[in-house]
Amino acid sequence: MEQCVVNLAMLDRALWPIYEKVVAGERLSLEDGRVLFETPDLIGAGQLAGIVRAAKNGDDAYFIINQHINYCNICALGCDFCAFSAKEGDAHAWVYSVEEIVERARRGVAIGAREFHVVGGLHPTLPWEYYLDMLRALKAEFPHVHLKGFTAVEIDYFARKFRKSYEEVLTELIEAGLNSMPGGGAEIFADHVHDQICKQKIRWDKWSEVHRTAHQLGVKSNATMLYGHVESAEDRLDHMLRLRGLQDETGGFMTFIPLHFHPENTPKLSHLRHATGQTDLRCIAVGRLMLDNFDHVKAYWTMLGLKLAQTALHFGADDFDGTVTEERITHFAGADTPQLLPVEQIVRLIAETGRRPVERDTTFDIVRIHDSNAGRDSVQR
Numbered sequence: 001m002e003q004c005v006v007n008l009a010m011l012d013r014a015l016w017p018i019y020e021k022v023v024a025g026e027r028l029s030l031e032d033g034r035v036l037f038e039t040p041d042l043i044g045a046g047q048l049a050g051i052v053r054a055a056k057n058g059d060d061a062y063f064i065i066n067q068h069i070n071y072c073n074i075c076a077l078g079c080d081f082c083a084f085s086a087k088e089g090d091a092h093a094w095v096y097s098v099e100e101i102v103e104r105a106r107r108g109v110a111i112g113a114r115e116f117h118v119v120g121g122l123h124p125t126l127p128w129e130y131y132l133d134m135l136r137a138l139k140a141e142f143p144h145v146h147l148k149g150f151t152a153v154e155i156d157y158f159a160r161k162f163r164k165s166y167e168e169v170l171t172e173l174i175e176a177g178l179n180s181m182p183g184g185g186a187e188i189f190a191d192h193v194h195d196q197i198c199k200q201k202i203r204w205d206k207w208s209e210v211h212r213t214a215h216q217l218g219v220k221s222n223a224t225m226l227y228g229h230v231e232s233a234e235d236r237l238d239h240m241l242r243l244r245g246l247q248d249e250t251g252g253f254m255t256f257i258p259l260h261f262h263p264e265n266t267p268k269l270s271h272l273r274h275a276t277g278q279t280d281l282r283c284i285a286v287g288r289l290m291l292d293n294f295d296h297v298k299a300y301w302t303m304l305g306l307k308l309a310q311t312a313l314h315f316g317a318d319d320f321d322g323t324v325t326e327e328r329i330t331h332f333a334g335a336d337t338p339q340l341l342p343v344e345q346i347v348r349l350i351a352e353t354g355r356r357p358v359e360r361d362t363t364f365d366i367v368r369i370h371d372s373n374a375g376r377d378s379v380q381r
């Protein structure tokens, strides 16, 4: 296994007590988190994150063959940071019929998809049966494909619109074929940030209640954090600590996913500059260190870009997400990453970092271990 040796003489002295805690497997405090965000020694913070990553996942770096299905972009909200949503009647608005959804799914399965990531806007008039029929149709034709669907924001919307409890909504979706939930809609939980970027959206109380309910029903989920807009390091730490507390309670989260904000084409935040690579890698590293009860940290290449996502594997990330066919949310906001990353390219990016490329399913069961030497020839290019 890869050795995570830290040369203490090279490490910022402020990180020494954190190093001691990490090696002893002790939980880090809010104050430790502040030190990690403030230290100029980003490499040192990344090395500490690497210790945790290696203890949890060894040399393995995971990915999945997956397909995104954004069933509609019409949304009753209109978050200030969202370039994806449209209003009914807009030229770029769409709602896929169940048949169209299945047709898209077929294309994904043809290239090996074993997960559909199904999310959409909060549509004002679609009936409840549409969502159930969509899942039933996908499950009927592709029983072996895992259905990861609907953010907490959508679940809350369904509950209010169709006058059901979270438990009723989730139970019916599970019966129709839902297997797990993605981590979206979390943004930044601190109210003062939330109100600046998505005032109409559910807050932490409801977001956490939806995930708690899902976990109680045996549905695993992920948790995201959208960074690089108006939040501070303190807000990010507050976000992480809330997630850590909920995970202590339920144990139902699989992966923490820091999401790099893309400002282009957004309604009110297009004047902001992108977070820098420093911030990207620091969010990954601090997330890995603070969220000691999450097994996985994802480098979501669609938002990070391929080069930073690859580098993030040296800063605590152990998951590369997947092939991600037909992602719309980030691409409407200006992302220039590909729509589809072929397996060979993911394998090469992972192998080049010295890690073992492991193809997984949604719940991290191993599907196939790929060639760890796949990166060698690229070194010569």
Ligand code: V47
Residues within 6 Å of the ligand: 081, 082, 083, 084, 151, 181, 182, 183, 184, 185, 186, 187, 222, 223, 224, 226, 257, 259, 260, 261, 262, 263, 266, 300, 303, 321, 329, 330, 333
């Ligand atoms: O909730 C919206 C974010 C999220 C922008 O669980 C934006 O496996 C950047 O949650 N720039 C949806 N981000 C995506 C998401 C996700 C992605 C991949 C894997 C998983 C998982 C979950 O995208 C939204 C919001 O936080 N978002 N607009 C934007 N302009």
Ligand code: SF4
Residues within 6 Å of the ligand: 075, 076, 077, 078, 079, 082, 083, 084, 085, 120, 121, 122, 153, 198, 201
């Ligand atoms: Fe709607 Fe989600 Fe976009 Fe907000 S982020 S406007 S809830 S699609």
